[in-house]
Amino acid sequence: MTVMRDTVVKSLAKVTVQGDENGLIPEYEVLVNLLPVALLNSFAERIMAAAPPERKAEVEAGLVRAAYECGYHTGCGIITSESFNEAVMPMVTEGAKDILRGAYAAFTAWGWAKAGIVQLKEGERMVIRAFDYYEADSGGEGLRAYMFRGLSQAFFDLAYADPYPDGMDTYVCQQTKGLEVGDPYGEFIVTKK
Amino acid sequence: MSLELNFSLDDKTFRNFLNGHPVVRHSHHYLCLITKLVEDLSDIGGPQILAEVVEDSIRTVLDDYFQQQGTLSEDERMRIGEAYFATFGLGKMAASGDRTGGEVRLQRSHLDEGWRMKWGERDRPVNYLACGFAAALFGAAFGLPARSFAVTEQEGMVMGAPESRFIVRAA
Protein backbone atom coordinates (compact mmCIF):
# COMPACT_ATOMS: atom_id res chain seq x y z
CA MET A 1 0.00 0.00 0.00
CA THR A 2 1.15 3.50 -0.68
CA VAL A 3 -0.62 6.83 -0.66
CA MET A 4 -3.34 6.78 -3.29
CA ARG A 5 -3.53 10.20 -4.80
CA ASP A 6 -7.14 10.10 -5.97
CA THR A 7 -8.32 9.02 -2.52
CA VAL A 8 -6.50 11.91 -0.87
CA VAL A 9 -7.71 14.44 -3.41
CA LYS A 10 -11.31 13.34 -2.97
CA SER A 11 -10.99 13.51 0.80
CA LEU A 12 -9.33 16.91 0.97
CA ALA A 13 -10.93 18.79 -1.90
CA LYS A 14 -13.04 21.09 0.21
CA VAL A 15 -14.54 23.81 -1.90
CA THR A 16 -16.04 26.02 0.77
CA VAL A 17 -13.41 27.88 2.74
CA GLN A 18 -14.35 31.25 4.14
CA GLY A 19 -13.73 33.56 7.04
CA ASP A 20 -15.49 33.05 10.36
CA GLU A 21 -17.48 35.70 12.27
CA ASN A 22 -14.20 37.59 12.75
CA GLY A 23 -13.33 37.42 9.09
CA LEU A 24 -10.47 35.06 9.84
CA ILE A 25 -9.67 31.49 8.77
CA PRO A 26 -7.61 29.92 11.53
CA GLU A 27 -6.50 26.50 10.28
CA TYR A 28 -3.34 24.34 10.35
CA GLU A 29 -1.90 26.59 13.07
CA VAL A 30 -1.83 29.59 10.72
CA LEU A 31 -4.26 32.22 9.50
CA VAL A 32 -5.41 31.19 6.05
CA ASN A 33 -6.48 33.66 3.37
CA LEU A 34 -8.37 33.12 0.17
CA LEU A 35 -7.38 35.56 -2.55
CA PRO A 36 -8.17 35.98 -6.23
CA VAL A 37 -5.53 34.31 -8.37
CA ALA A 38 -5.47 37.45 -10.52
CA LEU A 39 -4.29 39.47 -7.52
CA LEU A 40 -1.33 37.20 -6.82
CA ASN A 41 -0.33 36.80 -10.46
CA SER A 42 -0.70 40.49 -11.19
CA PHE A 43 1.37 41.39 -8.15
CA ALA A 44 4.23 39.11 -9.21
CA GLU A 45 4.13 40.46 -12.74
CA ARG A 46 4.06 44.13 -11.76
CA ILE A 47 6.66 43.98 -9.02
CA MET A 48 9.02 42.09 -11.32
CA ALA A 49 8.40 44.56 -14.12
CA ALA A 50 9.07 47.49 -11.79
CA ALA A 51 12.40 46.12 -10.59
CA PRO A 52 15.49 47.28 -12.49
CA PRO A 53 17.51 44.46 -14.11
CA GLU A 54 20.05 44.34 -11.30
CA ARG A 55 17.33 43.79 -8.69
CA LYS A 56 15.13 41.25 -10.45
CA ALA A 57 16.94 38.36 -8.79
CA GLU A 58 16.26 39.91 -5.39
CA VAL A 59 12.55 40.27 -6.17
CA GLU A 60 12.36 36.73 -7.52
CA ALA A 61 14.06 35.44 -4.37
CA GLY A 62 11.57 37.39 -2.26
CA LEU A 63 8.59 35.90 -4.06
CA VAL A 64 9.98 32.38 -3.67
CA ARG A 65 10.79 33.09 -0.03
CA ALA A 66 7.22 34.14 0.72
CA ALA A 67 5.92 30.85 -0.65
CA TYR A 68 8.69 28.91 1.07
CA GLU A 69 7.87 30.17 4.55
CA CYS A 70 4.15 29.81 3.86
CA GLY A 71 4.74 26.25 2.69
CA TYR A 72 7.07 25.38 5.53
CA HIS A 73 4.84 26.58 8.33
CA THR A 74 1.52 25.70 6.75
CA GLY A 75 2.91 22.41 5.45
CA CYS A 76 3.98 21.51 8.95
CA GLY A 77 0.47 22.28 10.19
CA ILE A 78 -1.08 20.34 7.33
CA ILE A 79 0.88 17.13 7.77
CA THR A 80 0.15 17.10 11.47
CA SER A 81 -3.51 18.06 11.03
CA GLU A 82 -6.47 15.85 11.76
CA SER A 83 -7.68 15.91 8.15
CA PHE A 84 -4.26 14.83 6.82
CA ASN A 85 -4.03 12.26 9.55
CA GLU A 86 -7.37 10.79 8.54
CA ALA A 87 -7.00 11.03 4.76
CA VAL A 88 -3.33 10.25 4.23
CA MET A 89 -1.62 8.64 7.19
CA PRO A 90 -3.44 5.28 7.01
CA MET A 91 -1.91 4.81 3.54
CA VAL A 92 1.62 5.77 4.51
CA THR A 93 3.95 2.78 4.31
CA GLU A 94 7.06 4.35 2.82
CA GLY A 95 7.69 7.09 5.37
CA ALA A 96 8.72 10.49 4.07
CA LYS A 97 8.23 9.42 0.47
CA ASP A 98 4.56 8.73 1.10
CA ILE A 99 4.15 11.91 3.12
CA LEU A 100 5.41 13.82 0.10
CA ARG A 101 3.03 11.95 -2.18
CA GLY A 102 0.24 12.95 0.18
CA ALA A 103 1.46 16.53 0.28
CA TYR A 104 1.31 16.84 -3.51
CA ALA A 105 -2.13 15.28 -3.52
CA ALA A 106 -3.14 17.98 -1.02
CA PHE A 107 -1.42 20.51 -3.26
CA THR A 108 -3.77 19.40 -6.02
CA ALA A 109 -6.87 19.13 -3.84
CA TRP A 110 -6.53 22.70 -2.67
CA GLY A 111 -6.21 24.12 -6.14
CA TRP A 112 -2.57 25.20 -6.05
CA ALA A 113 -1.40 22.89 -8.81
CA LYS A 114 -2.21 19.62 -10.45
CA ALA A 115 1.17 18.15 -9.70
CA GLY A 116 2.95 15.01 -8.58
CA ILE A 117 6.30 13.38 -8.07
CA VAL A 118 8.11 11.98 -11.10
CA GLN A 119 11.39 10.91 -9.52
CA LEU A 120 12.50 10.87 -5.93
CA LYS A 121 15.90 10.03 -4.54
CA GLU A 122 15.24 10.24 -0.84
CA GLY A 123 16.96 13.10 0.87
CA GLU A 124 18.78 14.08 -2.28
CA ARG A 125 16.67 14.97 -5.23
CA MET A 126 13.08 15.20 -6.40
CA VAL A 127 11.56 15.94 -9.80
CA ILE A 128 8.00 17.21 -9.85
CA ARG A 129 5.75 17.70 -12.82
CA ALA A 130 2.74 20.03 -12.85
CA PHE A 131 0.08 19.94 -15.53
CA ASP A 132 -1.77 22.95 -14.15
CA TYR A 133 -0.82 25.68 -11.69
CA TYR A 134 -2.22 29.12 -11.16
CA GLU A 135 1.04 30.90 -11.89
CA ALA A 136 0.84 29.51 -15.43
CA ASP A 137 -1.75 32.25 -16.03
CA SER A 138 0.62 35.03 -14.99
CA GLY A 139 2.01 37.64 -17.32
CA GLY A 140 5.70 38.42 -17.56
CA GLU A 141 8.81 36.86 -18.95
CA GLY A 142 10.56 33.54 -18.48
CA LEU A 143 9.84 30.78 -16.00
CA ARG A 144 7.88 32.34 -13.15
CA ALA A 145 6.25 29.72 -10.91
CA TYR A 146 7.72 31.30 -7.79
CA MET A 147 5.03 29.96 -5.48
CA PHE A 148 5.49 26.43 -6.75
CA ARG A 149 9.24 26.59 -6.25
CA GLY A 150 8.95 27.89 -2.72
CA LEU A 151 6.37 25.33 -1.67
CA SER A 152 8.26 22.40 -3.19
CA GLN A 153 11.46 23.44 -1.47
CA ALA A 154 9.54 23.69 1.81
CA PHE A 155 7.96 20.25 1.40
CA PHE A 156 11.33 18.62 0.80
CA ASP A 157 12.87 20.42 3.77
CA LEU A 158 9.99 19.19 5.92
CA ALA A 159 10.41 15.64 4.66
CA TYR A 160 14.17 15.22 4.75
CA ALA A 161 15.99 18.12 6.44
CA ASP A 162 16.68 18.59 10.13
CA PRO A 163 13.78 19.69 12.32
CA TYR A 164 12.74 23.35 12.51
CA PRO A 165 14.51 25.73 12.52
CA ASP A 166 17.87 24.16 11.61
CA GLY A 167 16.48 22.28 8.65
CA MET A 168 15.16 25.34 6.86
CA ASP A 169 16.85 26.16 3.56
CA THR A 170 18.58 22.80 3.25
CA TYR A 171 17.20 22.28 -0.23
CA VAL A 172 16.52 24.50 -3.20
CA CYS A 173 14.01 24.15 -6.02
CA GLN A 174 14.67 25.17 -9.60
CA GLN A 175 12.09 25.37 -12.35
CA THR A 176 13.20 23.76 -15.61
CA LYS A 177 10.00 23.84 -17.67
CA GLY A 178 6.87 25.95 -17.52
CA LEU A 179 3.39 26.08 -18.97
CA GLU A 180 3.80 29.86 -18.92
CA VAL A 181 6.55 29.65 -21.53
CA GLY A 182 4.76 27.14 -23.74
CA ASP A 183 6.08 23.84 -22.38
CA PRO A 184 3.58 20.98 -22.09
CA TYR A 185 4.01 20.94 -18.31
CA GLY A 186 5.91 22.62 -15.53
CA GLU A 187 8.93 20.77 -14.20
CA PHE A 188 10.67 21.45 -10.92
CA ILE A 189 13.80 19.90 -9.47
CA VAL A 190 14.63 20.00 -5.78
CA THR A 191 18.24 19.39 -4.80
CA LYS A 192 20.52 20.13 -1.89
CA LYS A 193 21.43 23.77 -1.66
CA MET B 1 -28.63 42.25 1.43
CA SER B 2 -25.99 39.68 2.26
CA LEU B 3 -23.16 38.50 0.05
CA GLU B 4 -24.09 35.40 -1.92
CA LEU B 5 -21.25 32.92 -2.08
CA ASN B 6 -20.96 30.45 -4.91
CA PHE B 7 -17.94 28.22 -4.42
CA SER B 8 -17.06 25.79 -7.19
CA LEU B 9 -14.32 23.40 -8.19
CA ASP B 10 -13.00 22.48 -11.62
CA ASP B 11 -13.09 18.68 -11.63
CA LYS B 12 -10.17 18.41 -14.03
CA THR B 13 -7.69 20.93 -12.61
CA PHE B 14 -9.12 21.18 -9.07
CA ARG B 15 -8.89 24.94 -9.22
CA ASN B 16 -11.20 26.71 -6.79
CA PHE B 17 -13.62 29.46 -7.79
CA LEU B 18 -15.61 31.97 -5.78
CA ASN B 19 -18.43 33.65 -7.64
CA GLY B 20 -16.73 32.75 -10.90
CA HIS B 21 -13.28 34.08 -9.98
CA PRO B 22 -10.34 31.69 -9.47
CA VAL B 23 -9.16 31.91 -5.88
CA VAL B 24 -6.35 30.25 -3.97
CA ARG B 25 -5.42 29.76 -0.34
CA HIS B 26 -2.27 30.93 1.35
CA SER B 27 -1.31 31.70 4.92
CA HIS B 28 -0.44 34.82 6.88
CA HIS B 29 3.22 33.90 6.40
CA TYR B 30 2.80 34.48 2.68
CA LEU B 31 1.13 37.86 2.95
CA CYS B 32 3.50 39.02 5.68
CA LEU B 33 6.51 38.20 3.53
CA ILE B 34 4.94 39.79 0.46
CA THR B 35 4.35 42.91 2.54
CA LYS B 36 7.92 42.84 3.81
CA LEU B 37 9.14 42.41 0.25
CA VAL B 38 7.33 45.52 -0.96
CA GLU B 39 8.72 47.52 1.95
CA ASP B 40 12.20 46.37 1.00
CA LEU B 41 11.40 47.65 -2.48
CA SER B 42 10.08 51.01 -1.32
CA ASP B 43 12.55 52.81 -3.56
CA ILE B 44 10.79 51.40 -6.62
CA GLY B 45 7.30 51.97 -5.22
CA GLY B 46 6.75 48.51 -3.74
CA PRO B 47 3.96 49.40 -1.26
CA GLN B 48 2.08 51.40 -3.89
CA ILE B 49 2.35 48.57 -6.41
CA LEU B 50 0.85 46.15 -3.90
CA ALA B 51 -1.99 48.51 -3.01
CA GLU B 52 -2.78 49.21 -6.66
CA VAL B 53 -2.70 45.54 -7.62
CA VAL B 54 -5.13 44.78 -4.79
CA GLU B 55 -7.36 47.69 -5.80
CA ASP B 56 -7.50 46.54 -9.42
CA SER B 57 -8.12 42.87 -8.76
CA ILE B 58 -10.65 43.38 -5.97
CA ARG B 59 -12.40 46.02 -8.06
CA THR B 60 -12.94 43.42 -10.80
CA VAL B 61 -14.46 41.00 -8.30
CA LEU B 62 -16.75 43.66 -6.80
CA ASP B 63 -17.81 45.15 -10.15
CA ASP B 64 -18.71 41.68 -11.46
CA TYR B 65 -20.76 40.93 -8.38
CA PHE B 66 -22.58 44.28 -8.37
CA GLN B 67 -23.35 43.92 -12.06
CA GLN B 68 -24.82 40.44 -11.54
CA GLN B 69 -26.94 41.61 -8.61
CA GLY B 70 -28.53 44.51 -10.47
CA THR B 71 -29.57 47.64 -8.60
CA LEU B 72 -27.88 47.99 -5.23
CA SER B 73 -27.65 51.02 -2.97
CA GLU B 74 -24.26 52.49 -2.13
CA ASP B 75 -24.71 51.30 1.43
CA GLU B 76 -25.51 47.76 0.28
CA ARG B 77 -22.39 47.82 -1.85
CA MET B 78 -20.29 48.85 1.15
CA ARG B 79 -21.70 45.98 3.22
CA ILE B 80 -21.02 43.50 0.44
CA GLY B 81 -17.45 44.75 0.19
CA GLU B 82 -17.01 44.23 3.92
CA ALA B 83 -18.43 40.73 3.58
CA TYR B 84 -15.99 39.93 0.78
CA PHE B 85 -13.11 41.12 3.00
CA ALA B 86 -14.25 38.70 5.69
CA THR B 87 -14.87 35.88 3.24
CA PHE B 88 -11.30 36.20 1.98
CA GLY B 89 -10.18 35.71 5.58
CA LEU B 90 -8.66 39.20 5.67
CA GLY B 91 -10.49 40.33 8.80
CA LYS B 92 -13.53 42.19 10.07
CA MET B 93 -14.00 45.48 8.25
CA ALA B 94 -16.40 48.39 8.85
CA ALA B 95 -16.48 51.05 6.13
CA SER B 96 -18.38 54.35 6.09
CA GLY B 97 -18.33 57.42 3.90
CA ASP B 98 -19.43 58.91 0.62
CA ARG B 99 -17.95 59.82 -2.75
CA THR B 100 -15.71 62.41 -1.11
CA GLY B 101 -14.16 59.87 1.23
CA GLY B 102 -14.68 58.29 4.61
CA GLU B 103 -13.21 55.87 7.08
CA VAL B 104 -12.47 52.18 7.28
CA ARG B 105 -11.87 50.32 10.52
CA LEU B 106 -10.58 46.79 11.03
CA GLN B 107 -11.67 45.16 14.25
CA ARG B 108 -9.79 42.04 13.23
CA SER B 109 -6.99 41.92 10.70
CA HIS B 110 -5.39 38.88 9.06
CA LEU B 111 -2.26 40.79 8.17
CA ASP B 112 -1.77 42.72 11.42
CA GLU B 113 -2.47 39.73 13.61
CA GLY B 114 -0.39 37.48 11.37
CA TRP B 115 2.49 39.94 11.45
CA ARG B 116 2.37 40.10 15.23
CA MET B 117 2.35 36.30 15.47
CA LYS B 118 5.31 36.09 13.12
CA TRP B 119 7.47 39.04 14.11
CA GLY B 120 5.74 40.90 16.94
CA GLU B 121 4.59 44.53 17.08
CA ARG B 122 6.17 47.38 15.20
CA ASP B 123 5.93 51.16 15.24
CA ARG B 124 4.24 51.88 11.91
CA PRO B 125 1.29 50.55 9.95
CA VAL B 126 1.74 47.69 7.55
CA ASN B 127 -1.53 46.96 5.83
CA TYR B 128 -1.05 48.13 2.23
CA LEU B 129 -3.31 45.29 1.21
CA ALA B 130 -6.25 46.74 3.16
CA CYS B 131 -5.48 50.18 1.73
CA GLY B 132 -5.92 48.76 -1.77
CA PHE B 133 -9.03 46.88 -0.74
CA ALA B 134 -10.60 50.05 0.72
CA ALA B 135 -9.80 52.01 -2.44
CA ALA B 136 -11.49 49.30 -4.52
CA LEU B 137 -14.50 49.22 -2.22
CA PHE B 138 -15.10 52.99 -2.31
CA GLY B 139 -14.53 53.11 -6.06
CA ALA B 140 -16.93 50.24 -6.71
CA ALA B 141 -19.54 51.42 -4.20
CA PHE B 142 -19.74 54.90 -5.68
CA GLY B 143 -19.15 53.95 -9.30
CA LEU B 144 -15.92 55.91 -9.69
CA PRO B 145 -12.84 54.88 -11.70
CA ALA B 146 -9.75 53.28 -10.22
CA ARG B 147 -7.43 55.59 -8.26
CA SER B 148 -10.36 57.87 -7.35
CA PHE B 149 -9.53 57.44 -3.68
CA ALA B 150 -6.33 57.70 -1.68
CA VAL B 151 -6.23 55.56 1.43
CA THR B 152 -3.91 56.13 4.37
CA GLU B 153 -3.58 53.85 7.37
CA GLN B 154 -3.61 56.02 10.48
CA GLU B 155 -3.37 53.36 13.16
CA GLY B 156 -2.68 49.68 12.93
CA MET B 157 -3.26 46.72 15.17
CA VAL B 158 0.32 45.78 14.37
CA MET B 159 1.33 48.84 16.42
CA GLY B 160 -0.70 47.66 19.39
CA ALA B 161 -3.84 49.69 18.59
CA PRO B 162 -7.14 47.97 19.45
CA GLU B 163 -8.21 48.32 15.83
CA SER B 164 -6.77 49.50 12.54
CA ARG B 165 -8.08 52.79 11.11
CA PHE B 166 -7.81 54.02 7.53
CA ILE B 167 -8.70 57.46 6.15
CA VAL B 168 -10.16 57.47 2.65
CA ARG B 169 -10.01 60.70 0.64
CA ALA B 170 -11.16 61.50 -2.87
CA ALA B 171 -7.97 61.84 -4.92
Next chain:
Amino acid sequence: MSDQFKQILSLEQKDGGLKGDLSSTNIADLLQFLSSSSKKGVIKVVRHPDKEQGQVYFDGGELVSATSGKLTGLTGFADLLGWQEGSFRFFPGVDAQNRTVGLSVQHAILEAMVSMDHGAGNVREQTAAVMEERGKDMEQAVRGATEVMNDLLEVPGIDAVVIVGRDGFVIDSTGSSLRVNIDVLGASLAHAVNGIEEMGSELSIDHFQDLFIEYGRSVIMCKPVGDAIAAVVTPDASKLGIIRHKTKKLFLELGQSF
Protein backbone atom coordinates in the same frame (compact mmCIF):
# COMPACT_ATOMS: atom_id res chain seq x y z
CA MET C 1 2.84 -14.71 -18.44
CA SER C 2 2.49 -17.48 -15.92
CA ASP C 3 -0.33 -19.21 -17.81
CA GLN C 4 1.64 -19.08 -20.99
CA PHE C 5 4.68 -20.63 -19.35
CA LYS C 6 2.72 -23.22 -17.48
CA GLN C 7 1.29 -24.30 -20.82
CA ILE C 8 4.66 -24.38 -22.56
CA LEU C 9 6.39 -26.17 -19.74
CA SER C 10 3.70 -28.66 -18.85
CA LEU C 11 3.42 -29.77 -22.45
CA GLU C 12 7.14 -30.36 -22.53
CA GLN C 13 7.46 -31.88 -19.11
CA LYS C 14 8.87 -35.36 -19.50
CA ASP C 15 11.13 -37.60 -17.44
CA GLY C 16 11.00 -35.28 -14.46
CA GLY C 17 12.69 -32.23 -16.00
CA LEU C 18 11.14 -29.17 -17.59
CA LYS C 19 12.24 -28.53 -21.13
CA GLY C 20 11.26 -26.55 -24.14
CA ASP C 21 12.33 -24.68 -27.22
CA LEU C 22 13.64 -21.14 -27.57
CA SER C 23 11.24 -20.61 -30.45
CA SER C 24 8.40 -20.44 -27.87
CA THR C 25 10.13 -18.18 -25.37
CA ASN C 26 13.45 -16.54 -24.56
CA ILE C 27 16.00 -16.88 -21.77
CA ALA C 28 14.98 -13.66 -20.00
CA ASP C 29 11.28 -14.57 -19.78
CA LEU C 30 12.10 -18.14 -18.83
CA LEU C 31 14.48 -17.07 -16.10
CA GLN C 32 12.01 -14.52 -14.67
CA PHE C 33 9.26 -17.10 -14.58
CA LEU C 34 11.32 -19.93 -13.12
CA SER C 35 13.08 -17.77 -10.56
CA SER C 36 9.72 -16.50 -9.31
CA SER C 37 8.26 -20.00 -9.03
CA SER C 38 11.26 -22.12 -7.98
CA LYS C 39 13.69 -21.56 -5.18
CA LYS C 40 16.80 -22.49 -7.10
CA GLY C 41 18.05 -24.44 -10.06
CA VAL C 42 19.87 -24.36 -13.35
CA ILE C 43 18.61 -23.74 -16.87
CA LYS C 44 20.75 -25.54 -19.40
CA VAL C 45 20.55 -24.38 -23.00
CA VAL C 46 21.81 -25.79 -26.28
CA ARG C 47 21.92 -23.40 -29.22
CA HIS C 48 20.92 -24.62 -32.67
CA PRO C 49 22.41 -25.43 -35.02
CA ASP C 50 25.97 -25.11 -33.66
CA LYS C 51 25.24 -26.99 -30.41
CA GLU C 52 26.93 -24.30 -28.31
CA GLN C 53 26.04 -24.81 -24.63
CA GLY C 54 25.05 -22.39 -21.93
CA GLN C 55 23.70 -22.47 -18.41
CA VAL C 56 22.19 -20.10 -15.87
CA TYR C 57 22.08 -20.80 -12.12
CA PHE C 58 19.71 -18.92 -9.86
CA ASP C 59 18.90 -19.06 -6.18
CA GLY C 60 16.22 -17.12 -4.29
CA GLY C 61 15.69 -14.50 -7.01
CA GLU C 62 19.43 -14.03 -7.51
CA LEU C 63 21.24 -14.91 -10.70
CA VAL C 64 24.26 -16.70 -9.28
CA SER C 65 26.24 -17.60 -12.36
CA ALA C 66 25.99 -17.93 -16.11
CA THR C 67 28.05 -19.32 -18.95
CA SER C 68 27.69 -19.22 -22.70
CA GLY C 69 30.32 -21.32 -24.38
CA LYS C 70 33.57 -19.91 -23.03
CA LEU C 71 32.00 -16.67 -21.84
CA THR C 72 31.14 -16.43 -18.17
CA GLY C 73 29.43 -14.07 -15.75
CA LEU C 74 27.36 -11.18 -17.05
CA THR C 75 29.10 -11.28 -20.41
CA GLY C 76 28.04 -14.88 -20.81
CA PHE C 77 24.52 -14.08 -19.64
CA ALA C 78 24.26 -11.18 -22.09
CA ASP C 79 25.33 -13.52 -24.87
CA LEU C 80 22.73 -16.09 -23.82
CA LEU C 81 19.96 -13.47 -24.03
CA GLY C 82 20.69 -13.14 -27.71
CA TRP C 83 20.14 -16.84 -28.44
CA GLN C 84 17.04 -17.26 -30.55
CA GLU C 85 17.16 -20.88 -31.64
CA GLY C 86 17.82 -23.81 -29.42
CA SER C 87 16.43 -25.94 -26.64
CA PHE C 88 16.48 -25.58 -22.88
CA ARG C 89 16.01 -27.79 -19.89
CA PHE C 90 15.47 -26.80 -16.27
CA PHE C 91 16.81 -28.77 -13.31
CA PRO C 92 15.37 -27.58 -10.00
CA GLY C 93 17.26 -27.66 -6.71
CA VAL C 94 20.73 -27.63 -8.27
CA ASP C 95 23.38 -25.44 -6.65
CA ALA C 96 25.92 -23.45 -8.64
CA GLN C 97 29.54 -24.53 -8.41
CA ASN C 98 30.80 -20.96 -8.51
CA ARG C 99 29.50 -17.42 -8.34
CA THR C 100 30.15 -15.30 -11.42
CA VAL C 101 27.21 -12.85 -11.36
CA GLY C 102 25.59 -12.28 -7.95
CA LEU C 103 22.84 -9.87 -8.96
CA SER C 104 19.06 -10.01 -8.70
CA VAL C 105 17.51 -11.53 -11.79
CA GLN C 106 15.96 -8.19 -12.80
CA HIS C 107 19.16 -6.29 -12.32
CA ALA C 108 21.14 -8.87 -14.24
CA ILE C 109 18.73 -8.69 -17.16
CA LEU C 110 18.93 -4.91 -17.16
CA GLU C 111 22.72 -4.92 -17.15
CA ALA C 112 22.86 -7.56 -19.84
CA MET C 113 20.48 -5.54 -22.02
CA VAL C 114 22.65 -2.47 -21.63
CA SER C 115 25.67 -4.60 -22.42
CA MET C 116 24.03 -5.84 -25.60
CA ASP C 117 23.33 -2.24 -26.56
CA HIS C 118 26.91 -1.22 -26.08
CA GLY C 119 28.60 -4.29 -27.55
CA ALA C 120 31.49 -6.03 -25.85
CA GLY C 121 33.25 -4.53 -22.84
CA ASN C 122 32.87 -4.16 -19.12
CA VAL C 123 29.13 -4.49 -18.62
CA ARG C 124 29.00 -3.39 -15.04
CA GLU C 125 31.08 -0.29 -15.66
CA GLN C 126 29.08 0.66 -18.70
CA THR C 127 25.80 0.27 -16.85
CA ALA C 128 27.06 2.21 -13.89
CA ALA C 129 28.26 4.94 -16.20
CA VAL C 130 24.88 5.16 -17.91
CA MET C 131 23.05 5.20 -14.59
CA GLU C 132 25.37 7.80 -13.14
CA GLU C 133 25.05 9.97 -16.21
CA ARG C 134 21.28 9.82 -15.97
CA GLY C 135 21.36 10.36 -12.25
CA LYS C 136 23.34 13.53 -12.73
CA ASP C 137 20.92 14.88 -15.25
CA MET C 138 17.42 13.67 -14.64
CA GLU C 139 16.06 16.13 -17.15
CA GLN C 140 17.94 14.25 -19.79
CA ALA C 141 16.52 11.01 -18.46
CA VAL C 142 12.98 12.39 -18.67
CA ARG C 143 13.58 13.48 -22.22
CA GLY C 144 14.87 10.00 -22.84
CA ALA C 145 11.63 8.64 -21.39
CA THR C 146 9.62 10.67 -23.85
CA GLU C 147 11.65 9.25 -26.69
CA VAL C 148 11.24 5.71 -25.40
CA MET C 149 7.49 6.26 -25.06
CA ASN C 150 7.35 7.41 -28.65
CA ASP C 151 9.20 4.25 -29.66
CA LEU C 152 6.64 2.20 -27.72
CA LEU C 153 3.89 3.94 -29.61
CA GLU C 154 5.40 2.76 -32.86
CA VAL C 155 5.04 -0.89 -31.86
CA PRO C 156 2.17 -2.29 -33.94
CA GLY C 157 -1.03 -2.51 -31.90
CA ILE C 158 -0.16 0.03 -29.21
CA ASP C 159 -2.26 3.15 -29.35
CA ALA C 160 -1.50 4.77 -25.99
CA VAL C 161 1.32 4.69 -23.47
CA VAL C 162 0.92 5.98 -19.92
CA ILE C 163 3.47 6.31 -17.13
CA VAL C 164 1.88 6.35 -13.69
CA GLY C 165 3.46 6.99 -10.29
CA ARG C 166 2.81 4.48 -7.54
CA ASP C 167 0.37 7.00 -6.07
CA GLY C 168 -1.62 7.11 -9.33
CA PHE C 169 -0.22 10.41 -10.58
CA VAL C 170 -0.11 10.32 -14.36
CA ILE C 171 3.47 11.37 -15.06
CA ASP C 172 3.31 11.21 -18.82
CA SER C 173 1.15 9.89 -21.59
CA THR C 174 1.32 9.71 -25.31
CA GLY C 175 -0.86 8.42 -28.11
CA SER C 176 -4.59 8.23 -28.41
CA SER C 177 -6.45 8.61 -25.15
CA LEU C 178 -9.87 8.51 -26.72
CA ARG C 179 -10.64 5.03 -25.49
CA VAL C 180 -9.82 5.67 -21.84
CA ASN C 181 -9.67 8.58 -19.41
CA ILE C 182 -5.96 8.81 -18.61
CA ASP C 183 -6.42 10.22 -15.09
CA VAL C 184 -8.88 7.49 -14.20
CA LEU C 185 -6.56 4.89 -15.71
CA GLY C 186 -3.69 6.19 -13.58
CA ALA C 187 -5.65 6.01 -10.36
CA SER C 188 -7.13 2.61 -11.20
CA LEU C 189 -3.78 1.08 -12.13
CA ALA C 190 -2.16 2.33 -8.96
CA HIS C 191 -4.94 0.78 -6.87
CA ALA C 192 -4.73 -2.49 -8.83
CA VAL C 193 -0.95 -2.72 -8.63
CA ASN C 194 -1.02 -1.94 -4.93
CA GLY C 195 -3.37 -4.87 -4.41
CA ILE C 196 -1.25 -7.13 -6.56
CA GLU C 197 1.94 -6.09 -4.78
CA GLU C 198 0.30 -6.80 -1.45
CA MET C 199 -0.70 -10.22 -2.69
CA GLY C 200 2.84 -10.93 -3.88
CA SER C 201 4.18 -9.82 -0.55
CA GLU C 202 1.70 -11.94 1.41
CA LEU C 203 2.54 -14.98 -0.71
CA SER C 204 6.28 -14.23 -0.62
CA ILE C 205 6.56 -14.51 -4.38
CA ASP C 206 8.47 -11.29 -5.04
CA HIS C 207 7.35 -8.17 -6.90
CA PHE C 208 4.86 -8.13 -9.74
CA GLN C 209 6.39 -8.11 -13.18
CA ASP C 210 3.55 -8.11 -15.68
CA LEU C 211 -0.13 -7.35 -15.66
CA PHE C 212 -2.54 -7.89 -18.52
CA ILE C 213 -6.14 -6.82 -18.25
CA GLU C 214 -8.43 -7.70 -21.11
CA TYR C 215 -11.69 -5.84 -21.53
CA GLY C 216 -14.23 -6.02 -24.31
CA ARG C 217 -12.88 -2.96 -26.06
CA SER C 218 -9.32 -2.62 -24.76
CA VAL C 219 -6.39 -4.56 -23.44
CA ILE C 220 -4.11 -2.90 -20.93
CA MET C 221 -0.66 -4.27 -20.32
CA CYS C 222 1.49 -2.84 -17.60
CA LYS C 223 4.92 -3.35 -16.10
CA PRO C 224 6.90 -1.72 -13.35
CA VAL C 225 9.43 0.79 -14.66
CA GLY C 226 11.66 1.90 -11.83
CA ASP C 227 9.45 3.36 -9.15
CA ALA C 228 6.61 3.93 -11.60
CA ILE C 229 4.27 1.80 -13.69
CA ALA C 230 4.12 1.84 -17.48
CA ALA C 231 0.90 0.88 -19.19
CA VAL C 232 0.21 0.40 -22.83
CA VAL C 233 -3.27 0.32 -24.25
CA THR C 234 -4.13 -1.80 -27.24
CA PRO C 235 -7.54 -2.29 -28.84
CA ASP C 236 -7.51 -6.07 -28.58
CA ALA C 237 -5.38 -9.06 -27.63
CA SER C 238 -4.45 -10.13 -31.16
CA LYS C 239 -1.05 -8.43 -31.14
CA LEU C 240 -0.11 -9.06 -27.53
CA GLY C 241 2.61 -11.52 -28.47
CA ILE C 242 4.46 -9.12 -30.71
CA ILE C 243 3.85 -6.27 -28.26
CA ARG C 244 5.42 -8.25 -25.44
CA HIS C 245 8.38 -9.15 -27.60
CA LYS C 246 9.02 -5.68 -28.95
CA THR C 247 8.42 -3.76 -25.75
CA LYS C 248 10.65 -5.76 -23.41
CA LYS C 249 13.78 -3.72 -24.01
CA LEU C 250 11.89 -0.45 -24.11
CA PHE C 251 10.36 -1.07 -20.69
CA LEU C 252 13.81 -1.81 -19.30
CA GLU C 253 15.02 1.48 -20.74
CA LEU C 254 12.07 3.30 -19.22
CA GLY C 255 12.93 1.85 -15.85
CA GLN C 256 16.08 3.94 -15.78
CA SER C 257 14.08 7.16 -15.93
CA PHE C 258 11.72 6.68 -13.01
